[in-house]
Amino acid sequence: MHLPPPDPGLSPRTGYTRAHWEGAADALLAAVEPYATADRALYHLPGPRPSWSGRLSDGLEGYARTLLLAAFRRDERVLARYADGLAAGTAGVWPRIEDRGQPLVEAASVALALRLTRAQLWDRLDDAVRQRTAGWLADALTARPWPCNWELFPVTVGGFLASVGHEVEASRAAVERGLERIEQWYVGDGWYTDGDGRKYDYYNGWAMHLYPVLHAWLADDRERLATHGARLSDHLAAHARLFGADGAPVRQGRSLTYRFATTAPLWLGALTGHTPLPPGETRRLASGALKYFLERGAVDSHGLLTLGWHGPDESVLQGYSGPASPYWASKGFLGLLLPADHPVWTAPEEPGPAERxxxxxxxxxxxxxxxxxxxxxxxxxxxxxxxxxxxxxxxxxxxxxxxxxxxxxxxxxxxxxxxxxxxxxxxxxxxxxxxxxxxxxxxxxxxxxxxxxxxxxxxxxxxxxxxxxxxxxxxxxxxxxxxxxxxxxxxxxxxxxxxxxxxxxxxxxxxxxxxxxxxxxxxxxxxxxxxxxxxxxxxxxxxxxxxxxxxxxxxxxxxxxxxxxxxxxxxx
Structure with missing residues (x-):
């Protein structure tokens, strides 16, 4: 991956700037394009496949998770390719969204991407494509999720559909139902369990906080943003301490192949104004994690994210890990939603907790x-x-x-x-x-x-x-x-x-x-x-x-x- 030269003046600890994040996003998006089907509805990335998911589901996962990256990057040329895939996918290619099925997960990425790029993507689609897309997504409103962070996928879909006026009552009901269900798992100090029991890991940041806070921010729901934003801020005080001076996150929990998705809550706090961290520390922690993985084999010779931690590593995988699973790392590029003149991009890097x-x-x-x-x-x-x-x-x-x-x-x-x-x-x-x-x-x-x-x-x-x-x-x-x-x-x-x-x-x-x-x-x-x-x-x-x-x-x-x-x- 070819990135710009380091900028030691602005970023004395990592050398990374917004240009490095943009370059990494562009490289990752370019690398997956050859693996798209001719109609661009599916991305069949190489690698082992879960026995239960199926080829169509895996291909949808490749489309949805890389679409999320394209949405954060907001490159209209790339989004046009995904518009073609949306038209084909909703015309009968994509599997239906059913109870506790993988398409429910990917529907959330599709819906969030469409909500973030409404002017660049959704508003430019033919009306027939919009209707088919809304119809496909609507099954997520009633599909039964697993009792964990999956409860937030109908929330994310419902938030988007309500914003475009599709099945508004059912969409709002899905939002209320999902947010109510995660309340039982909030234990205070910015921490959720990922379902019943005591499951604490990075899902707190890249799911349990990400979806509710983004929904409230996009919906301009000030009351909910105040509540969930305060929780996010509390969480970030501890989350910032989970990164070493070399940028590595603590290697604990499941789905570690998402790698620098651990940076998503850092950016989210800056984006919504709910963070205890100064802008220079936010970027230093996030850039440190991105650099850590890029320099240690997370991307292979074809420019693809591998199933693993540094390079390929089966020990960090779960039964649901498929070829496109690592692309939930796309959440780590959330910071690109912040304008180039935002302090998180312009402030000099400050040391993280492990350095201080x-x-x-x-x-x-x-x-x-x-x-x-x-x-x-x-x-x-x-x-x-x-x-x-x-x-x-x-x-x-x-x-x-x-x-x-x-x-x-x-x-x-x-x-x-x-x-x-x-x-x-x-x-x-x-x-x-x-x-x-x-x-x-x-x-x-x-x-x-x-x-x-x-x-x-x-x-x-x-x-x-x-x-x-x-x-x-x-x-x-x-x-x-x-x-x-x-x-x-x-x-x-x-x-x-x-x-x-x-x-x-x-x-x-x-x-x-x-x-x-x-x-x-x-x-x-x-x-x-x-x-x-x-x-x-x-x-x-x-x-x-x-x-x-x-x-x-x-x-x-x-x-x-x-x-x-x-x-x-x-x-x-």
Whole structure:
């Protein structure tokens, strides 16, 4: 991909400007064009296909997700090609929108694109094409979505159809129904779960906030924009901390092949005026993520986005991932809706949180602890509240970072785990709170026969990890693992209580349960520093018979934590 020369004056950290974003969008749109059918209704991109979706659905996905990119780019020549595809697709080529079918997802992208480019695209279509398009989209108003972020796809379609006067009553009803349903998943502080349970990941930004805020902004619904905009602003305060200094997002959750779609809520806050971030920081974070992926093989030799993280990588895919799935990354180009003279494009870049300070930030809603270090720009996410066993290992590990990838769920030694009796599972996660530099949770293990209460205390790059195992038979083997290896960083795991290292590679420690509750404690570190001080010099840990953990940091600060009955920081 050929982009303009870097601009170190305006963008001293990434070199990227609006011209780079435009160049990347143009290159991605040009690369997919050869894969369009002759009538331009379908885009059959190369790659493995989900067994359940079908070729027509996959081709529609290619059309819809790249149309969304074209809508953000607003190049009328490109939009004219998609107008041809719209005329053909709605003439019987595209599959119908049905309950819980993939076309419902793609209908939302088509509707949003048409709403954003009404003057350039919709208003120029023949009336017959407009009627066919509205008729095809209208099935989304009553199609049953999966009970998760899918509830917002009828909202997006309904918002567009109401704006053009098609089935207005039914369209408004779909909007109200979908927005009402996601209310039950709002947990405060700018966080939603992606459906029932405790599913926290990037869907908060690229779906749960994106669609309601854009709908309210486009509809000039000031009351809803105030409500959803305030939630977005709250969310961005934490979201900004999920990017490393190199631009990498934390590698946690599902659908990670959408890559720089993680930047969509950053742009959305600037677009609607609901963000706590200064314009230069918004662009720095977004450009950093785009640059991170473009420089690491996200685009192949044909200019196509691959199914993976850097390059092709099956470990980040789900069963629904098809050849065109990565093009939901188009959402990351939302910033192109902002005019060229907007401060988000003209302000000098400002450093992101991981570049400014060492910070340990507790997020109460997902029960996460975010740990970042300025010296190496790494971000670590300690997960004590997010769970979706369908997508293990990207939900159920104790920690994730911007530089490491979780090991396979079939791996004998899964990273960042407590393995009780040979069972690496972590289910039934119960958040037990976050505080000043700590987070805790409880989960079931050993096939449900044991319970593990876990506490992490973080300071700088140092982590103290404590695990209290109850309910296991005496002598049950326990393994505690640390960070997975990664290029350019150092991973450490040092035994403190109940554990020992059996070999030079201390990424795994072993121990065994006693006759009652047994406490296991280790020091861990993930760092990009070439020669860090030994962990034992930075913190001293002692454990007493009351299942309390006593810490003394190198600056003399003392802390005391109780593991039973519920982890908590004690005075003194």
């Amino acid at each position: 300070e060492d910070a340990v930030t507790g997020l109460a809603a997902p029960n996460w602890l975010l740990q970042s270090t300025r010296s190496d720009g790494l971000v670590r996410l300690h997960n004590h509240g997010s769970e979706d066993v369908r997508w293990d290992p990207y939900y159920t590990r104790l920690a994730y970072s911007t530089v490491t990838a979780p090991t396979s769920s079939n791996d004998d030694s899964p990273d960042n785990s407590v393995v009780v009796g040979g069972d690496p599972g972590r289910t039934g996660i119960v958040p037990l709170g976050v505080g000043d530099g700590w987070a805790a949770s409880r989960h079931t293990a050993a096939g449900g026969t044991a319970e593990v209460t876990s506490l992490v205390v973080a300071r700088g790059a140092v982590e103290v990890r404590a695990h209290l195992v109850t309910g296991a038979a005496p002598g049950t083997p326990v393994r505690v693992t640390g960070w997975a290896p990664a290029d350019g960083v150092r991973t450490e795991l040092v035994p403190v209580a109940g554990l020992s290292a059996n070999h030079a590679d201390v990424a795994e420690l072993t121990g065994g349960t006693g006759a009652g509750p047994t406490l296991f404690v280790a020091l861990a570190r993930l760092t990009g520093e070439p020669d860090p001080a030994p962990l034992e010099e930075l913190v001293t840990v002692e454990v007493d018979s009351a299942q309390e953990v006593h810490l003394q940091w190198s600056d003399g600060t003392r802390e005391r934590f109780e593991l039973t009955p519920r982890p908590a920081r004690l005075p003194g």
